[in-house]
Amino acid sequence: MARILVCDDSAFMRMMLKKVLIDNGHEIVGEAGDGMEAVQLYRHHKPDLITMDITMPKMDGIEAVKHIFEENPLVRIVMVTALGQRSIITDAINAGASDFIVKPFDNIQVIETIKKVLGQ
Numbered sequence: 001m002a003r004i005l006v007c008d009d010s011a012f013m014r015m016m017l018k019k020v021l022i023d024n025g026h027e028i029v030g031e032a033g034d035g036m037e038a039v040q041l042y043r044h045h046k047p048d049l050i051t052m053d054i055t056m057p058k059m060d061g062i063e064a065v066k067h068i069f070e071e072n073p074l075v076r077i078v079m080v081t082a083l084g085q086r087s088i089i090t091d092a093i094n095a096g097a098s099d100f101i102v103k104p105f106d107n108i109q110v111i112e113t114i115k116k117v118l119g120q
Contacts, residue, residue: 001027003027003029003045003049004047004049004050005028005031005038005041007037007038007041007056008080013053014033020107020110021114029047034058035056035057036058039059042075048076048118049076049114052065052079053079053080053081065077065095069096075096076118077097077098078114079097079100080101081100081103099113101113
């Protein structure tokens with residue numbers, strides 16, 4: 001399965017995403033609590049896929065996507081957004097994100113989105 005980097009400023013949300021992903025056979029290569037850390041961990045681990053929260057400290061998720069996408073335009077990134085943030089998904093897709101998951105998410109939504117983005 002895929003090697004995944006989980007990025008969200010909420011430790012609880014990271015834990016929930018990691019559990020769903022691990023339970024479905026994926027390997028978590030790292031987790032980031034802010035956009036700057038996400039970019040650094042991407043460079044170190046070169047994951048197959050990244051889940052990226054939009055609203056994070058130090059650097060938001062869209063800026064982090066732009067930095068990562070400049071280095072690797074083939075990287076697969078799934079944005080994680082709250083319902084009220086859905087309007088900025090277009091900005092995230094334009095920055096290089098592949099798809100998005102809406103919080104609060106259910107496990108099926110996460111797995112189906114990940115499968116689609118990975119081409120499975």
